[in-house]
Amino acid sequence: MANRRSKSIKEIKKQQIINNKKLEEEYINQYEGLTFGTAAKRNLAASVANGPQEKLIESLTKISxxxxxxxxxxxxxxxxxxxxxxxxxxxxxxxQRIENLESLSHLRFLVLSGNKIEKVENLRSIKSLMFLDLSENLIVHLDIDELPHSLIILNMSGNECTKENNYRPNTIKSLRNLKQLDNVEISKQEKQNVGIEVSSSDEEETEDEELQVYVGNLQLSGDSNDLFQTSTEIIQRSKDRMKGYNIQHDAVLDELETFRSQSELGMNTTRAGANSAY
Known part of the structure; x- marks a missing residue:
């Protein structure tokens, strides 16, 4: 009797373990739409991705x-x-669709190039988005109102929408913070042509922010060619700007030194004249 009872308890515990494992599998499987497991394998250490589910889930909630x-x-x-x-x-x-990004309230850098997206949508709510790559998709018409005004760099190259009349000026006019469109830097003249007032201080401040963010993201993109080119250009512009500042600074110092020398010469001449008069 005791043996039967002991056996029955063991069987119950065994069944409980099996049920718990099934529940865990079901919990994980329900997130396989965007491949919950793949997200773990691609972005976490193997020991974490293949370890206890609690640790796995905790780690995924912390990655940026x-x-x-x-x-x-x-x-x-x-x-x-x-x-x-x-x-x-x-x-x-x-x-095929841009969707379900509302939960990513801190998203700044989004790469969706080389997909089958036909429409720009569901991006306005991402107020922090600065870099968006939608190149090489199937977008025939660009609804600019669907894009957040926080964008600094936008890449739509390889889409039919880029062939629409006034595509570039309309996009620049609507997205006033934009610094680069389709891998081509937006000139000061282009902004002025669509009625945007541009000051040199605004350009410099935005470029510095670009530089910090782009350098931070350069090594993290799968397709780094465009990113590398853009980052290199931004870095070079920053260096050129600093070089220009140094040249201007040196020129001012030279002018001051010349003025000082001329003033001293003038004063000495005046004193010499006064002494000779006596």
Whole structure:
């Protein structure tokens, strides 16, 4: 009797373990839309990705840079399990819609190039977004109102919408913080042509911010060629600007020194004249 009871308890415990494992699997599987498991494997250490589920989930809620490029992803979803994401790389997948990004309130850098997106949508709510790459998609018409005004760099190259009449001036006029469009820097003249007032101090402040963010993201993008080129250009402009400041500074010092020398010469001449008069 005791043996039967002992055996029964063991069987119950065994079944409980099996049920718990099934619940864990179901919990994980429900996040496989944007591949919860893939997110872990791509962005966490192997020991964490293959370790206890509690530790895995805890780690995913802390990552800020998420790489999910080239994973044949068709839908953007389940991002609420990640957090506080600032950089999201989804290039070269099978994504058809921009959606379910509302939970990423800190997102600044979004790469969606090389997908099957036909429409720009659901991005206005991301007020912190500064860099957006939607190149090489299937976008025929660009609804500029769907883009956040915080954008500094926008890449729509390789889409039919770039061939629309007045595409570039209209985009520049609507997105007043934009510094670069389709890998081409926006000139001061272009901004003035669409009625945007530009001061040199505004340009310098924005370029400094670009430089800090771009350098921080350069090594994290799967397709680094465009990023490298842009980052190099920004760095070079910053160096040129500093070089210009130094030249101006040296020129001012030279002028002051010349003025000082001339003043001293003039004073000495005056004194010599006064002494000779006596």
């Amino acid at each position: 840079h998420v790489r999910l490029d080239r994973e044949n992803i068709e839908h953007i979803d389940n991002l609420e399990m990640l957090g506080p994401v600032t950089n999201l790389y989804l290039q070269k997948n099978m994504i």
